[in-house]
Amino acid sequence: MANQPAIDPMEQFVVHKLVDLPPLHVGSLVIDMSITNSVASMIAGALILVAFFALAARREIVPNRGQAVAEALYNIIDRMLVRPILGEAGRPYVPYLFTLFLVILVLNLMSVLLAVFNVAGLNFTFAVTSQLAVTATLAVLTFFSVFILGFVKHGPKFLGLFFPSGMGVIGAILMAPIEMLSYFVRPVTLALRLFGNMLGGHVVMSLFGSFVVALGLLGLSGGIASLALVPSAFSFALIVALTGLELVVAVLQAFVFAALATVYLNEVVNFGHGH
Amino acid sequence: MNPAASVVDFHNSAKLIGAGLAAMGMIGAGVGLGVLFGNYLQAAIRNPAGAASQQAMLFLGMALTETMGLFSFVVSLILIYGIK
Numbered sequence: 094m095a096n097q098p099a100i101d102p103m104e105q106f107v108v109h110k111l112v113d114l115p116p117l118h119v120g121s122l123v124i125d126m127s128i129t130n131s132v133a134s135m136i137a138g139a140l141i142l143v144a145f146f147a148l149a150a151r152r153e154i155v156p157n158r159g160q161a162v163a164e165a166l167y168n169i170i171d172r173m174l175v176r177p178i179l180g181e182a183g184r185p186y187v188p189y190l191f192t193l194f195l196v197i198l199v200l201n202l203m204s205v206l207l208a209v210f211n212v213a214g215l216n217f218t219f220a221v222t223s224q225l226a227v228t229a230t231l232a233v234l235t236f237f238s239v240f241i242l243g244f245v246k247h248g249p250k251f252l253g254l255f256f257p258s259g260m261g262v263i264g265a266i267l268m269a270p271i272e273m274l275s276y277f278v279r280p281v282t283l284a285l286r287l288f289g290n291m292l293g294g295h296v297v298m299s300l301f302g303s304f305v306v307a308l309g310l311l312g313l314s315g316g317i318a319s320l321a322l323v324p325s326a327f328s329f330a331l332i333v334a335l336t337g338l339e340l341v342v343a344v345l346q347a348f349v350f351a352a353l354a355t356v357y358l359n360e361v362v363n364f365g366h367g368h
Numbered sequence: 369m370n371p372a373a374s375v376v377d378f379h380n381s382a383k384l385i386g387a388g389l390a391a392m393g394m395i396g397a398g399v400g401l402g403v404l405f406g407n408y409l410q411a412a413i414r415n416p417a418g419a420a421s422q423q424a425m426l427f428l429g430m431a432l433t434e435t436m437g438l439f440s441f442v443v444s445l446i447l448i449y450g451i452k
Contacts, residue, residue, distance in 0.1 A: 103449070174424065177421075177424065286431060286434065289438035289441050289442055293438075293441060346431075349427055349430070349431040353431065356428065
């Protein structure tokens, strides 16, 4: 018991190098091009996506299983989000939203599902979406492409977004800073939501997983300590349930990210209609 | 115990107490999610036909409510890991 390593639920999020590559020099900037576990997970996720859609995207009227799954995924974005929220004007943006949804979905699911291969000290899973750098990149890219699209489509009129209508001139000018603040905090919330959900879920799973092992080992030492097997079994039951919950969260967060991107796009695409 | 060590101890315990207090902000998100899903269920039972069409809005509301709790979660993480 004494020489057991301390329980460290944050250790799983440490980025470390797998393959050392020479750094890239851009001006005075030095970019480390090494393949880390994070990069490896992202490459694996991209390969899974491309391979799946290369096999599943067929144009048959009677779909096989793969095509049915691919079409169901597409309908989540198309029928649940783009058509009801954006309407016909949103057709050009379906590919971006669908890609965003799929990337987050695959990376989320990989971090939970591939854990079954984590035996004997091997570590196949890495929760890419629980790195704030990754979620912030996705959020900032989404937010600023929408923001710039607004100016491209509507020009300076787009600034009217920050001046609420029906408040009079003085009211609108007073409200503008608050409106701006609540607008520009969006990428922060978008990034933190995905990051926090995935990080929190994985920390909880890791904690209960280490309870199973630590209490189980204590229980196996015999005597009165055998009672520790009860909470160990309880933790095991809980971690099964938590894995189920994490799968739901993984899909839900991918959906929510795409849904919020759609809502933000709606202000640009249907600018000036209603609201 | 030497005074320098007790200062470090005090610093660390204050950090952890602060993190625990910050995590209490998630109570609000919990209540909010309860209200959200409770009201959705109530409305869905009263008018089952209209329930499915509002599901996207439900998850959107869930995401926005949850974020408020996640802010306090992140603050407590910063307190534990971000402050030396």
